[in-house]
Amino acid sequence: MTFISPAPGRRPPRRSRWLRAAAATTAVLALAVPAPAAFAAVDDPADETVTASLAPSDGGMVPAVGELTLTLTADNPGPDTLPAGAASVEIGAEPIGSAAALTSWLDSGSTGASFDAVGEIAMPEIASEQSASASLVIEADDAGVDDLEPGVYPVRAVYGAGDDAVRTRTVLLVPETGGTTRQIGVVVPITAGPQSGGVISSESLAELTADGGGLRDQLDAVTGTPAILAVDPAITASIRALGSAAPTDAVAWLDDLLALPNDRFALQYGDADLAAQIGAGEASPVRPVSFAAYLDPSNFGAATDGAGATPTPTPAPVDPVLPTLEELFDIGADRDTVFWPATGTAGAETAAALGAVTGGEDAPVTLLPTSVVRSDAGAHAVSGDADLLVYDADLSRLLEDASTTDAETARGAVLAEFTARAELSEPAAPLLVTVDRANERSAAALSAAIDAATDLPGWTATDLDGLLAAPAATVEVDSVPADVDRVAVIDEFRAAQGGLQRIAGVLEDSSLLTSSERATELQLLGNGWLDDRDAWDAAIQAQRERIATWTDGVALVLGGPITLAGSSAPLVFTVRNDLPWPARVDLLAAPGDARLVIEASTEVEIGAQQTSRVAIPVSALVGSGESSVDLQLRTPAGVEIGPSESVEVSVRAEWESVALVILSVLVSALLVFGVVRTIRRRKRMPVDA
Known part of the structure; x- marks a missing residue:
């Protein structure tokens, strides 16, 4: 094992204050916890090196009053029990001055600052292939914290295990009070993950919207926050299309979604890949044109009068009232034509095409990351005729990482870095970040990421209108080629449309087939498949076979x-x-x-x-x-x-004549045979005397 010994030459600790803090240290043994992310370098995944991570509470913000908690989690992947030890904790005396300096500190531990020891964390014995956590509680008015000037400060811990030690690091933010309030918008997707059918099945909806289900966790995480919601309308359509047969949990989930006061916009159906569609030559995103294939009239009642009462029954049957497309896809949004391509998939070509989309009540707006926009401008920008909302790619990546990390200490370390980078950023206008798309994340992790973004000191959350109200800076957008494999699949689907339309002509309503296939293909182009290429390949092959079956139906x-x-x-x-x-x-x-x-x-x-x-x-x-x-x-x-x-x-x-002759001969022969037999029988009978 490779360990780093504590660095000498630090300033003498303020023992009187920090001994009291050390006395407040709490040790909590957490067995069978997933291995946390650590700053110790591990080149070989099978390496048995002990790793550790250090994270402050509240996203790394030092409170004006109350307590600051620093938690250390150590992981022992080796076959032997790790003996009990202690970790000394130190805080830098000078703040980190730039984002580059912050990167240097977190990546390599390089900083010119001196450090003050602030206490020790007592670590318990750790069994083989187990983890343990312990915490140090520091009062906000303790010396060494209360005298720190506003800024981002490096923090490190040296954990001694036996005769060796391992070092890990994080950062703290001492917020500035009384400064100018800045605005931040936080976009959070509400999606159901990859789907291979045109709608989400009743069974899947019941699972996703029940307690602990993916959709319920997402909704619980955004409830009570000012997050801007990006909702997949395939979810609401799938629930409403079931009518009275919709699962109870799904109906409750839909009611809860519509009751939220959050600003929101609709993603494309199935959160389909926008860049691939534009790359395949579509002038605008493809949309479902009918939902008839998924509506069972028996699940819908007749129309009611203005008072809500059912009309007086009449002898004539009353047709059920089926929901319209607008009603099915309604997510409660106040603004339409807001487009959010998956991060890294879209550039200048996609932005230009989406900016020219017509037919909506509002002018189209496209969300793009700073990784493809060559400008230091704020969130609102224009490129040619395209209206853009530009989100910070680095900060958004940290929020996504935090939202998909279940280990609390590792997640806390990521959120501390987010807080520090947001503090060191200097946006010229409102800042926009996203908690990007991800599959199967917990409500706790997603909620922590949203809270970290919306509770930044000196920042106030804003909505889409607030972001778009800022002056738009003129920017240049990099070209980003569309995924060639996805474009090829779209071309393949397009080529199959002729055969599907021909076979659909045998139906009373041809849209039953064509609309269901379009919905299925949009779901297969969903961004939820981007992280699992093998599963996507299998789903596309299944769709090819399905199309072949329909075409020869x-x-x-x-x-x-x-x-x-x-x-x-x-x-x-x-x-x-x-x-x-x-x-x-x-x-x-x-x-x-x-x-x-x-x-x-x-x-x-x-x-x-x-x-x-x-x-x-x-x-x-x-x-x-x-x-x-x-x-x-x-x-x-x-x-x-x-x-x-x-x-x-x-x-x-001629077989008819032959058959008649043969039949006549047979009948005649039978008759003759019968007559002869009768005569012979009479001759053999005895004569009565």
């Missing part, structure tokens, strides 16, 4: 050659329907030559996922011979479905 089922044993008889054919909806087609039949006369067109109705037998009358103009019948399925509008098929027909019309 209605077809003829042919056997071998047919023998027509008569001058007129029906030819029977089978048509299958693999679609989940009833279909109606026309079966066109044409003889291969003039020896057959056949019905040209026959209408066929086939139930959902059933087969139907079709009898077509045929007449033969010759006694015998070989012919054929050409068959073609078409939609009621005349669009051909599948290739034309040809069936060989052997005509044996």
Whole structure:
């Protein structure tokens, strides 16, 4: 194991104050805790080096009154028990002056400041492959803290385990009071994660919205905060589409979402990849045009009058009132056409295309990270004709990391860095950050990240209108090529549209198929798949097979050659329907030559996922011979479905005469036989005397 000994030459500690602080130290053994992130370098994942992380409470802010808690967590990955030890804690005497100096300190421990010892943390014995945590509580008015000037200060701990020691570090912020208040906007996504179906199933909704479910955790985390919500409308649509069959928890979750006062905007359906769509040549993002495939009329009641009472029943049936697209997708937003491409996927091309989108009540606005915007301007900017909201990429990354870290000490260290970097930043206008998209994060971790961003000292939270009210700076946006694999998938889906539209023509409502496939494809382009490429590849392959199944969903089922044993008889054919909806087609039949006369067109109705037998009358103009019948399925509008098929027909019309002669001979023979037998029987009978 590699350990670093405590550095000599530090200033004498203020023992009288810090001995009291050390006496307040609390040790809490936390077994089986996931290994926390540590500043100790570990090159080999299988290395058995002891690691440690140090984190202050409250995102690293030193309170004006009350207590500051510093927590040390150590992890013992080795096979032997780590003996009890102690960690000495030191705070730098001079503040860190810049973001670069902060990076240097956290990455390498490099700083020119001297340190004061402030106390010790008693660490318990740590069993093999276990972790332990202990804390040091410091009063805000203790010497060494109360005399610190406002600023960001380095903090380090040297943990002694046996004869060796390991060093870890973090930062504290002493906030300035009475300064100018700055504004910050915090965007938080509300998404359901990767989905492979057009809607979220009832079972998944029940799980996601129950206590401890992903959607419930997200909603609980943002409740009571001023976060700006970015909501996937596929969630609300999936719940509302179930009508009275929606799970109770899902209905309650939707009510809670709409009751929140938070500012919000809608993501694209399924949080689909905007940059890939623009890269594939779409002029604007693709949207669902119908939800008919997912609405069961039996789950919806009839319209009510103005007082809310059901009208007086009448003998005539009352059709149920189905929700409109606008009602299904409503998330309670006051502003439309706000676009948020996934971080790192979009650049100048996407921004320009989205900035030209029309049809909304509000002018389009696109969110982009500072990593692609060449400017030190604040949140509001313009590039060409595109209106932009630019979020700080570095600060947002820290918030995302914190929101996905369940180990409290490791999360606290990340939030302390966030607080310090926000303090050292100097935005020219309101600051925008995001707690970026992530799958399966806890309510506690997400809530901690949001609180750290919205509770920064000297900052006040603002909404979209507040961000857009600031003067817009003119900026240049870097080019970011779209993901070639995702663009190729979009091209593939687009090429399959012709076949889907043809087969949809057999349905009474063609949108049942085309709209469900569009919704499914948008879900498969969701940004939730970005972190799991293997699973996405498998989902795309399943969709390819699904499209192939739909495209060949209605077809003829042919056997071998047919023998027509008569001058007129029906030819029977089978048509299958693999679609989940009833279909109606026309079966066109044409003889291969003039020896057959056949019905040209026959209408066929086939139930959902059933087969139907079709009898077509045929007449033969010759006694015998070989012919054929050409068959073609078409939609009621005349669009051909599948290739034309040809069936060989052997005509044996003279077989009728032959059969009649044979039958006549057999009947005559039977009659003669019967008469002869009767006469012979009478001759053998005895004569009565």
